[in-house]
Amino acid sequence: MISQEIKRGIIDENPILVLALGLCPSLAVSTSVQNGFGMGMAATFVLTCSNVIISLLRKVIPEKVRIPCFIVIIATFVTIVQLVLKAYFPALDKQLGIFVPLIVVNCVILGRAEAYASKNNVFRSLVDGLVMGLGFTIALCILSVIREVLGSNKLLGFKFSPRFQPMTVFILAPGGFFTIAFVMGMVRHLGNRKKGV
Amino acid sequence: MTNEQQPKKEPSDVNPSAADSTTPELLQLTAAPHLRQTESVSHIMLWVVMALLPSLAAGVIFFGLRALLLTAVSVAAAVVTEWAVVKFLKRSVTIGDLSAVVTGLLVAFNVPSTVPWWMVAIGSSFAIGVAKMTFGGLGANFINPALAGRAFLMAAYPSAMTRFGPTAFGSLSGIDGMSSATPLAQFKAAMADGSFQALDFQDALSDLFIGNVGGCIGETSALALLIGGVVLLYKRIIPLRIPLVYIGTVFLLSWIFNGTDAHLTTSAIIIPFYQILAGGLFLGAIFMATDMVTSPITPAGRIVFAAGCGALTFIIRKFGGYPEGVSYSILIMNLFVPLIERSTRPKMYGKVKRRD
Numbered sequence: 001m002i003s004q005e006i007k008r009g010i011i012d013e014n015p016i017l018v019l020a021l022g023l024c025p026s027l028a029v030s031t032s033v034q035n036g037f038g039m040g041m042a043a044t045f046v047l048t049c050s051n052v053i054i055s056l057l058r059k060v061i062p063e064k065v066r067i068p069c070f071i072v073i074i075a076t077f078v079t080i081v082q083l084v085l086k087a088y089f090p091a092l093d094k095q096l097g098i099f100v101p102l103i104v105v106n107c108v109i110l111g112r113a114e115a116y117a118s119k120n121n122v123f124r125s126l127v128d129g130l131v132m133g134l135g136f137t138i139a140l141c142i143l144s145v146i147r148e149v150l151g152s153n154k155l156l157g158f159k160f161s162p163r164f165q166p167m168t169v170f171i172l173a174p175g176g177f178f179t180i181a182f183v184m185g186m187v188r189h190l191g192n193r194k195k196g197v
Numbered sequence: 198m199t200n201e202q203q204p205k206k207e208p209s210d211v212n213p214s215a216a217d218s219t220t221p222e223l224l225q226l227t228a229a230p231h232l233r234q235t236e237s238v239s240h241i242m243l244w245v246v247m248a249l250l251p252s253l254a255a256g257v258i259f260f261g262l263r264a265l266l267l268t269a270v271s272v273a274a275a276v277v278t279e280w281a282v283v284k285f286l287k288r289s290v291t292i293g294d295l296s297a298v299v300t301g302l303l304v305a306f307n308v309p310s311t312v313p314w315w316m317v318a319i320g321s322s323f324a325i326g327v328a329k330m331t332f333g334g335l336g337a338n339f340i341n342p343a344l345a346g347r348a349f350l351m352a353a354y355p356s357a358m359t360r361f362g363p364t365a366f367g368s369l370s371g372i373d374g375m376s377s378a379t380p381l382a383q384f385k386a387a388m389a390d391g392s393f394q395a396l397d398f399q400d401a402l403s404d405l406f407i408g409n410v411g412g413c414i415g416e417t418s419a420l421a422l423l424i425g426g427v428v429l430l431y432k433r434i435i436p437l438r439i440p441l442v443y444i445g446t447v448f449l450l451s452w453i454f455n456g457t458d459a460h461l462t463t464s465a466i467i468i469p470f471y472q473i474l475a476g477g478l479f480l481g482a483i484f485m486a487t488d489m490v491t492s493p494i495t496p497a498g499r500i501v502f503a504a505g506c507g508a509l510t511f512i513i514r515k516f517g518g519y520p521e522g523v524s525y526s527i528l529i530m531n532l533f534v535p536l537i538e539r540s541t542r543p544k545m546y547g548k549v550k551r552r553d
Binding site for chain 1: 316319327331349352353354355
């Protein structure tokens with residue numbers, strides 16, 4: 001069951017590449033692998049914790065005000081992340097900037113709360129949060145590796161190749177769109193090929 | 198215009214229901230295109246390639262053999278990319294229609310002769326791989342691939358794309374410095390610091406017409422581009438409306454808003470001529486705004502499209518940060534083509550407005 005869930009989170013229902021959720025922060029932070037990974041970890045933490053709490057409270061939260069309730073729970077964990085980042089990873093915090101507080105409105109987290117955690121038991125929601133966070137992080141890492149190498153000729157901050165001239169456009173917004181579109185298209189193409197479509 | 202040669206069909210093949218034995222022979226109908234033409238996509242593209250050859254020759258004369266090398270690399274990269282994409286997608290190979298060759302040529306014409314060879318290869322690969330093939334290949338791309346390649350290079354390597362080499366002959370009319378900056382950049386600088394002298398620019402007009410000025414490989418020689426344009430017009434591959442209205446709009450706008458109060462003085466007349474001859478206007482108007490895939494098919498739509506290109510070019514040149522705006526204005530107008538076509542659809546013959 002676990003391996004099935006992991007496959008679901010990373011491949012079948014990958015938040016960025018298949019569900020196309022959370023594209024805005026993905027575009028903004030996938031300019032370098034450090035940022036991408038940091039963002040992925042932060043979102044995974046928030047996603048997992050909020051999934052658990054929302055799942056615990058799913059019978060208590062009234063139907064009509066569920067979205068504000070979810071947001072309050074998510075915002076709590078985002079605040080924790082923000083304070084931890086400020087205390088222990090000030091450089092990363094500076095890099096991610098506004099996109100850390102914006103995790104509150106990240107579609108992946110709200111989407112999983114609405115579609116999964118509010119309908120499933122605590123354990124399943126915990127696993128869902130973990131695998132979805134993993135899928136989000138992996139997708140961000142793929143995007144940011146491509147963008148960092150092509151856009152600034154670096155990998156994890158180290159110079160990649162002495163002869164390659166980086167293409168500035170890849171660390172700008174258009175490059176982000178190109179990269180997401182191509183990785184998404186490639187994933188769909190391979191998926192179709194596997195299914196024999 | 199691009200009807201491929203089709204085997205002659207018997208009426209009964211085309212519409213089996215009409216060939217019912219009870220139908221009188223006179224009422225058996227064939228499907229619509231009755232005119233047979235020998236024109237095919239590769240035939241048209243071959244003519245476009247031929248029409249581009251004078252400009253290539255001019256580029257080689259003014260910028261040296263390096264221009265030829267870059268063009269060859271660009272064409273090869275375009276063709277190889279198209280081949281690789283169709284192989285990867287397991288589609289039928291389409292490089293025989295020569296459209297990739299045209300795109301490769303146009304990308305090379307849109308870069309300065311000083312860029313490294315791999316840069317132009319990246320531009321061509323982007324043009325074919327991203328702007329054309331991802332949308333379904335020839336006929337399905339919504340923006341001009343070559344211009345998309347140029348725009349990508351401008352965004353990726355802005356400094357290399359705006360560094361222009363000197364021409365082989367220096368300046369024919371004795372003005373120094375024509376060779377390093379493009380004429381439009383000089384014009385903009387002269388206008389900005391008030392050192393504009395109509396006479397200097399009048400002397401430059403002949404150089405501009407021949408192409409002995411700094412710029413991209415294929416854009417400088419208005420003469421060579423005009424020769425190609427006449428060939429394409431004669432073969433009816435491009436419509437006259439688009440280049441005429443495009444260049445005319447730029448001429449008119451730069452004459453009216455020439456920065457001086459007068460409109461009949463020498464400098465007021467020279468400015469619009471300078472504006473249409475400098476930069477990539479002729480290349481864009483003749484070869485890229487007329488792209489069959491990305492320009493409107495309705496007669497009125499073509500005028501709207503070309504006038505829009507002209508107005509945008511003028512606005513970017515006069516008020517924008519870039520000295521040249523032809524490529525961006527054509528790309529922007531490409532996006533409006535579906536809208537333009539929808540709003541300029543010709544009235545159906547005999548149709549009257551319904552009276553309620």
